[in-house]
Amino acid sequence: MRASDIDRVRELPIFADVAPEIFRVATAGAHVQRFPAGTMLLLEGDPVDFLYVLLEGQVELHGTWNDHDTVMTILRPVSTLILAAVVLDTAALMSARTLERCEILMIPGDAIRTAMRLDSHFAMAVSRDLAGSYRGVVRNMKNIKLRNSTERLANYLLALRAVGDGGSIVRLHHEKRVLASLLGMTPENLSRSFAALNKCGVAVQGSVVTLSNIAALEHLAKPDPLIDNYAPRGGEIVGDADAEIWLSEHGREKPR
Amino acid sequence: MRASDIDRVRELPIFADVAPEIFRVATAGAHVQRFPAGTMLLLEGDPVDFLYVLLEGQVELHGTWNDHDTVMTILRPVSTLILAAVVLDTAALMSARTLERCEILMIPGDAIRTAMRLDSHFAMAVSRDLAGSYRGVVRNMKNIKLRNSTERLANYLLALRAVGDGGSIVRLHHEKRVLASLLGMTPENLSRSFAALNKCGVAVQGSVVTLSNIAALEHLAKPDPLIDNYAPRGGEIVGDADAEIWLSEHGREKPR
DNA sequence: GCAGGCGTTTGATACAAATCAAGCCAAGCA
DNA sequence: TGCTTGGCTTGATTTGTATCAAACGCCTGC
Incomplete structure (x- = not known):
């Protein structure tokens, strides 16, 4: 990995609090890869060997059933992909496709799980990322159902x-x-x-x-802060836990 | 907390690998509480001070918008509620209501976050729980959209x-x-x-x-293992990562 | 320039689901 | 027993959405 890439990776939320030696463990065997638009990065059902971190470009996650398919979310930098599958060491539930030229950091799943075991701060950062993703889908679901x-x-x-x-x-x-x-x-x-x-x-x-x-x-x-993840609710002061908010196409919440 | 309750809590997936002293930290100030059917445990938008662990009974999580409401999921024992909000120390996105008489362990959010900081194994267990919940909603979403x-x-x-x-x-x-x-x-x-x-x-x-x-x-x-979280896909051996599976009304995956 | 392809728009139609309105049925109770 | 209540079902109707078909605009490549 190039030094300039390492600097960028260092700034990712999930690596913010991580000690240098753990950072080295986590990024062992990691590499940045470039993909053209329209590339299938991953098919649903595939076992997941790498954590993907989108550094540049847009990636669509979609699901398929019975000859239908639907876009579940669209990710923009900087986001992790399929972190949940990596944590559980299991198959992906969604396919991933680049919508434009992308630059993606690929980190071996083993390295992620090892780093979590070694550093509680890293494990917490992963938890926050997952918690944000979870709440993103919940918002999305409310949007669709209501x-x-x-x-x-x-x-x-x-x-x-x-x-x-x-x-x-x-x-x-x-x-x-x-x-x-x-x-x-x-x-x-x-x-x-x-x-x-x-x-x-x-x-x-x-x-x-x-x-x-x-x-x-x-x-x-009728936008609603419990569905639409932007803008503080009426008149409240920005700066508390949930007011700092970030949108990725109705995607996920920003982990702090 | 009674000794019999402590034993039950000890068996929860998120506390499985946790060292005794950390277990004590995590459950400091925790107590088991009983609620009748139809009790609102939590309103969407409420700040979340406790992690709820459902030990007995059924709880419904639902969302509201513009005079409509929809049941998002139904939880059965043993499940955590609103773990994501606890991890992020933010407001709940869904309301929680008991569907029948329930027994619920309530753990202060601070204690959870402290325990995560002290013990990477506990933080990993939280990650796995969140990853399972995330995948549960994703499955649910595919179900609804497809x-x-x-x-x-x-x-x-x-x-x-x-x-x-x-x-x-x-x-x-x-x-x-x-x-x-x-x-x-x-x-x-x-x-x-x-x-x-x-x-x-x-x-x-x-x-x-x-x-x-x-x-x-x-x-x-046309059931599909990538939507319906039960039963191993055709002919595969049970026992690997994802074959051990568990359903909570199209809810969440069982964290290992 | 022109032809073809692709994404988009528009219209007509069919289908799916929500709504509105009765009616049914079993449980609880006077 | 008769009454009420709430949950469920059934039917009629309206609304929302998908599908099918055709046309349009735009960009690309020849």
């Missing part, structure tokens, strides 16, 4: 705005068919949901979306 | 059979309206889904379900 597709889209747009510059113009990060699957609908219905949001001041042109009436959009979307 | 309601019911019945005695008669563990919400449908549609499964040999009488044509039911359900 809202209809237009409401999900509206909240997605508001979340995009919140993690961006907060202006009234947001850019979609993915192809619409990918976004549709992530939001649990068909591409056709994503189109129609966008059309339905016209009356809330939403205008789409390619991947650029203009939100000209945030109040109306919020009235329809 | 299957229609009748398919979900069919798989639920097969899962019940698998964790039971494997006979052709299974007992539903919950009221039908709770089951309906858990499976992501209305009570009315649960009725209709049961009716639709008649042609696969499914007959319902109250909470007793007779499955007289497993082959037909499986043909419709």
